[in-house]
Amino acid sequence: xxxxxxxxxxxxxxxxxxxxxxxxxxxxxxxxxxxxxxxxxxxxxxxxxxxxxxxxxxxxxxxxxxxxxxxxxxxxxxxxxxxxxxxxxxxxxxxxxxxxxxxx
Amino acid sequence: xxxxxxxxxxxxxxxxxxxxxxxxxxxxxxxxxxxxxxxxxxxxxxxxxxxxxxxxxxxxxxxxxxxxxxxxxxxxxxxxxxxxxxxxxxxxxxxxxxxxxxxxxxxxxxxxxxxxxxxxxxxxxxxxxxxxxxxxxxxxxxxxxxxxxxxx
Numbered sequence: 001x002x003x004x005x006x007x008x009x010x011x012x013x014x015x016x017x018x019x020x021x022x023x024x025x026x027x028x029x030x031x032x033x034x035x036x037x038x039x040x041x042x043x044x045x046x047x048x049x050x051x052x053x054x055x056x057x058x059x060x061x062x063x064x065x066x067x068x069x070x071x072x073x074x075x076x077x078x079x080x081x082x083x084x085x086x087x088x089x090x091x092x093x094x095x096x097x098x099x100x101x102x103x104x
Numbered sequence: 105x106x107x108x109x110x111x112x113x114x115x116x117x118x119x120x121x122x123x124x125x126x127x128x129x130x131x132x133x134x135x136x137x138x139x140x141x142x143x144x145x146x147x148x149x150x151x152x153x154x155x156x157x158x159x160x161x162x163x164x165x166x167x168x169x170x171x172x173x174x175x176x177x178x179x180x181x182x183x184x185x186x187x188x189x190x191x192x193x194x195x196x197x198x199x200x201x202x203x204x205x206x207x208x209x210x211x212x213x214x215x216x217x218x219x220x221x222x223x224x225x226x227x228x229x230x231x232x233x234x235x236x237x238x239x240x241x242x243x244x245x246x247x248x249x250x251x252x253x254x255x256x
Contacts, residue, residue: 003168004250006155006227010164011255037176037242042120043127044178044201045135046208047242050235051174054244058170080168082248084233092235 001066002076002103009076012103018072022097023064027057028090054094058082061096074100124179131178132200139207146214150224157226157252164252167220171212172246174235175205182241202243206230209247222251 002009033049040047061082069077080098087093157164177185181197188195209230217225228249235242 002166004166004227005168005229005248006166006250009166010157010252040176041182041241042124042179043131044124044176044181045131047174047176047235050242050244051172054174054235055172058172058246081229082170082231082246084231084244084246086234092233 001069001074003062003066003080003098004076004078005080005098007079009078009103012076014078014101015104016102018069018074018100018102020097021065021068021072021074021077021100022095023061023066023068024093024095025057025060025064026087026091026093027053029053034090054084054092057092057094058096061094065096065098069098069100072100074102076101076103120179121183124181124183128178128180132204135204135208139204139211142211142215143207146211146218149214149217149222151210151214151228151249152224152226153228155227157224163255165255167222167251167253168248169213169216169220169222169225169251170246170248171209171214171216172244173205173208173212174242174244175201175208176242177201202232202245205243205245206247209245213247213249217251220251220253222253225249225251 036049037047065077077098077100080096083095085093181201184197185195213225226249228247231246233244235244
């Protein structure tokens with residue numbers, strides 16, 4: 001599966017468009033992490049736990065999108081976009097979407 | 105007793121402010137030094153926000169790359185921002201924080217591209233989002249784009 005966030009795949013020709021595919025996941029962080037984060041708020045710096053958490057979540061959203069594309073019979077996804085939105089105080093939704101295509 | 109408690113509150117506030125200021129300043133200095141060093145290291149990977157590479161004569165292999173970082177404010181920055189927001193104008197304490205974080209996310213994206221043997225990244229997009237949480241002042245910055253690996 002080839003993923004790009006441009007409208008083409010260099011060196012490949014799009015044979016068929018299969019429409020929009022998407023993947024999303026909603027993640028909550030645990031209280032322990034919140035406590036660590038509020039301590040980190042005093043000294044500042046990177047919140048590595050959150051970076052990892054959100055990265056994992058984004059990977060999962062991407063994976064779900066890829067699975068959907070595979071089911072549709074695609075071998076590439078073009079114009080991939082990510083979006084993050086906070087649902088409530090403790091949870092965020094990570095969303096990935098793109099256009100599934102068949103390339104050769 | 106009442107006055108003592110008020111006094112203790114003030115001391116806690118002052119200590120937090122001082123710790124935040126010193127730790128934050130040191131962290132910022134160290135981080136900027138590391139950013140500058142790595143920016144030199146990853147110079148070979150060129151980044152474009154345009155959709156297509158300037159020269160398309162060469163065949164490329166494309167992959168999506170992403171870099172992200174979650175940064176937290178320090179206590180001093182938070183208080184300073186609170187003061188800035190009374191008078192308005194530039195919130196310098198957050199400007200440097202976001203600048204650092206954004207450059208860090210670009211560096212991580214470049215690192216991912218380099219590991220895949222790419223020489224450039226096109227169509228780079230940035231996204232900033234607030235990390236939800238009670239009493240947590242943190243933002244996530246992500247940079248992503250299409251990494252192009254020259255095919256011999």
